[in-house]
Amino acid sequence: QSALTQPASVSGSPGQSITISCTGTSSDVGSYNLVSWYQQHPGKAPKLMIYEVTKRPSGISTRFSGSKSGNTASLTISGLQAEDEADYYCCSYGGSSTYVLFGGGTKLTVL
Amino acid sequence: QLQLQESGPGLVKPSETLSLTCSVSGASISSSSYYWGWIRQSPGKGLEWIASIYYSGITYYNPSLKSRVTISVDSPKSQFSLKLSSVTAADTAVYYCARHSSMTTVVFDPWGQGTLVTVSS
Numbered sequence: 001q002s003a004l005t006q007p008a009s010v011s012g013s014p015g016q017s018i019t020i021s022c023t024g025t026s027s028d029v030g031s032y033n034l035v036s037w038y039q040q041h042p043g044k045a046p047k048l049m050i051y052e053v054t055k056r057p058s059g060i061s062t063r064f065s066g067s068k069s070g071n072t073a074s075l076t077i078s079g080l081q082a083e084d085e086a087d088y089y090c091c092s093y094g095g096s097s098t099y100v101l102f103g104g105g106t107k108l109t110v111l
Numbered sequence: 112q113l114q115l116q117e118s119g120p121g122l123v124k125p126s127e128t129l130s131l132t133c134s135v136s137g138a139s140i141s142s143s144s145y146y147w148g149w150i151r152q153s154p155g156k157g158l159e160w161i162a163s164i165y166y167s168g169i170t171y172y173n174p175s176l177k178s179r180v181t182i183s184v185d186s187p188k189s190q191f192s193l194k195l196s197s198v199t200a201a202d203t204a205v206y207y208c209a210r211h212s213s214m215t216t217v218v219f220d221p222w223g224q225g226t227l228v229t230v231s232s
Contacts, residue, residue, distance in 0.1 A: 032215070034215055034216055034217055035217075036216075036217050036218055036219070038158075038219070044224075045207055045221075045222040045223065045224055045225055046158065046207075046219070046222055047222075048218060048219065048220040051216065051217075051218045052216065052218075057220065089157060089158050091158075091217045091219070092217065093214075093215045093216070093217050097174065098174060099160070099163075099171055099173070099214055100148075100160035100163075100173070100217055101160075102150075102157055102158040102159060102160065103157065104156075104157040105157040105158070
């Protein structure tokens with residue numbers, strides 16, 4: 001059982017928007033604006049998509065955005081494209097004894 | 112361009128020690144701005160942070176693995192290493208090394224390509 005809870009799967013049609021949630025607790029997601037999101041295609045290493053809840057690294061499409069409310073962070077992908085089909089993982093700082101927590105991952109299917 | 116590459120045995124026997132090395136190229140592992148970490152992914156499962164180290168040797172461990180894990184850094188060789196003792200089948204996973212900016216921002220970037228370690232007799 002992962003420390004952060006994500007839906008196992010989400011799906012959407014090309015051009016649509018989807019949102020993936022990541023639920024933690026008041027000790028991790030709720031306490032810090034330190035949530036990142038990673039995209040992983042089959043057989044590949046994860047790739048950083050969002051950090052510090054809302055920031056995009058250089059080169060990441062503006063179609064990817066992040067937000068947070070209370071103990072839940074969210075990743076929204078707008079204008080879905082076929083290449084967005086992948087697994088997505090959230091990650092949060094867990095405090096000075098736990099440090100790093102990952103979600104269980106969400107499989108995005110582009111219909 | 113910073114690149115990380117994991118290396119080590121692909122097969123480890125139960126109860127033995129898993130040893131992996133991450134070679135860093137394109138930047139100094141001694142940079143005071145970064146930490147270096149190990150993350151694993153069991154087959155068909157999610158990601159699990161294992162441990163991280165600062166270039167000075169300060170270490171950080173996942174509490175659930177701390178009793179079996181040692182992370183170390185060899186700056187002259189531009190490498191950092193992972194040792195996981197008393198392995199079982201549950202330790203079978205793809206092991207990734209990655210750089211991160213601090214122990215709080217959880218920004219792992221870039222990652223190595225990963226190496227599959229199977230625990231089996």
